[in-house]
Amino acid sequence: MPCYRCGARQTDPSRGESPWRRGVRGDRLVLVCPECQRSTDWTAALDRCERCASTHLIRRLGQVECLDCAWTRDPAAAEPGPAPDPALAEEVSRALDRVLGRR
Numbered sequence: 349m350p351c352y353r354c355g356a357r358q359t360d361p362s363r364g365e366s367p368w369r370r371g372v373r374g375d376r377l378v379l380v381c382p383e384c385q386r387s388t389d390w391t392a393a394l395d396r397c398e399r400c401a402s403t404h405l406i407r408r409l410g411q412v413e414c415l416d417c418a419w420t421r422d423p424a425a426a427e428p429g430p431a432p433d434p435a436l437a438e439e440v441s442r443a444l445d446r447v448l449g450r451r
Contacts, residue, residue, distance in 0.1 A: 352378035353390065357436075371395070372405040372412055375423035 367382040371394040394403040397414035
């Protein structure tokens with residue numbers, strides 16, 4: 349899943365916790381890359397908890413949940429997801445071929 353602000357794709361850290369942050373925007377789980385987190389307003393576009401106004405929200409099991417106060421709600425009507433990225437699909441296909449030994 350790419351960063352919602354700049355489109356950079358997430359990479360796994362070599363050790364420890366990922367520097368990427370999660371949030372909810374428009375009832376969808378989004379990621380924020382470390383570079384975009386350096387901006388002072390990176391949380392401005394994220395959804396906020398209706399109880400405590402935190403942006404520390406996650407989307408799981410079909411609900412939006414605040415990790416600060418444990419408030420939960422069902423998401424609004426589902427919106428269509430982003431269009432598939434053909435370049436990413438091709439890259440994944442090539443990676444699978446390499447790993448599985450297919451040619």
